[in-house]
Amino acid sequence: MSNPRIERILITNDDGIDAPGLEVLEAVARELAEEVWVVAPEQDQSGISHALSIHHPLRVKARGERRFSVSGTPADCVAIALGQLMEERPQLLLSGINKGANLGVETMFSGTVGAAMAGLLMGVPSIALSQFFTRRDAVKWETARALAPDVIRRVIGMEWAADVCLNINFPDVAPEHARPLQITRQGIGRMDGLNITQRTDMREQGYYWLNIDRHERPDFDDSETFVVTQGGISVTPLRFERTDLEVMERLKSGLSN
Numbered sequence: 001m002s003n004p005r006i007e008r009i010l011i012t013n014d015d016g017i018d019a020p021g022l023e024v025l026e027a028v029a030r031e032l033a034e035e036v037w038v039v040a041p042e043q044d045q046s047g048i049s050h051a052l053s054i055h056h057p058l059r060v061k062a063r064g065e066r067r068f069s070v071s072g073t074p075a076d077c078v079a080i081a082l083g084q085l086m087e088e089r090p091q092l093l094l095s096g097i098n099k100g101a102n103l104g105v106e107t108m109f110s111g112t113v114g115a116a117m118a119g120l121l122m123g124v125p126s127i128a129l130s131q132f133f134t135r136r137d138a139v140k141w142e143t144a145r146a147l148a149p150d151v152i153r154r155v156i157g158m159e160w161a162a163d164v165c166l167n168i169n170f171p172d173v174a175p176e177h178a179r180p181l182q183i184t185r186q187g188i189g190r191m192d193g194l195n196i197t198q199r200t201d202m203r204e205q206g207y208y209w210l211n212i213d214r215h216e217r218p219d220f221d222d223s224e225t226f227v228v229t230q231g232g233i234s235v236t237p238l239r240f241e242r243t244d245l246e247v248m249e250r251l252k253s254g255l256s257n
Contacts, residue, residue, distance in 0.1 A: 005032065005033060005034055006032050006034070008033060008091055009029045009033040009037070010082070010092075013040050013041070013095060014041065014045045014048060014098065014111025017040040019044075020099070024097050024148075028144075028148045029094055031149045038063075038067040039069075040069060040070070040077055041074060042070060043071075045111045048111040049108065049110065049114045050075050051114070053076050058071055058072045060080060060084075068085060073114070074112065074118070075114050075118035078115050083122075089123075089124065093116065093124045094127050094129060095116045096112050096128055097130060097148070098112040098128070098129070098131065099131065099133070099139055100131070100133060101130050101132035103187075104186060113238065116128040116165040116167070120164070125156070127155070127166045127167075129168045130167075130169045131144045132171055132229075143175045147170060154181065155168075160237055164238065165237075166236065167236040169228045171228050171230075177231065178232065179227075179233070181233040181234075184223055185220060185223055187224060187226070188223070
């Protein structure tokens with residue numbers, strides 16, 4: 001029995017229109033849908049989260065049939081695609097495939113996840129996808145390419161709340177060695193702060209580089225970090241609501257005393 005095809009998918013990313021992960025995702029999307037639209041940043045926008053460009057104009061360039069680059073953020077791309085470029089709405093938004101995992105606290109900074117959340121905000125079921133690597137020069141794109149179609153089919157066949165998007169991470173192993181898909185929690189992850197390095201350019205002007213400090217540390221057994229680093233595929237449901245209800249009740253109680 002053949003799998004029913006999706007009518008229309010929109011894809012974007014934060015690594016930019018020419019990123020290899022977007023090329024992989026486009027191939028995945030064409031396996032799933034009759035019609036695929038690509039609207040992605042013209043430059044790398046990693047770490048930009050959900051940012052919107054509200055203080056400068058956005059430029060759109062046609063890069064082929066149903067393929068566009070935008071001089072803005074991933075969330076801008078989603079807004080432009082849904083608000084201007086596409087006459088008919090997609091049934092699904094896919095964001096990625098990111099070069100590197102988006103796990104734990106780091107998802108708050110991720111433009112890949114930010115684009116999925118923007119799609120969610122605009123009423124489109126959305127999924128962020130990332131490929132974990134341990135060596136930057138040896139990213140196993142073939143793992144995401146081989147496994148993503150079936151994973152996406154499986155999760156869209158399930159029901160999840162309209163205010164939730166999914167964050168999927170693929171492990172740094174060959175496709176045949178990947179452990180089964182697991183539904184996970186965000187957890188803490190490996191981010192341990194920001195490292196700021198000061199340098200001086202050739203004109204004796206100071207400048208700074210920001211980088212993420214990461215350390216191996218225990219996490220929940222059902223966290224996405226634990227599952228992915230153990231060779232599994234993680235699927236984490238994420239939502240905008242981030243209120244700590246337990247702390248909220250304690251604060252209410254303290255205020256009333």
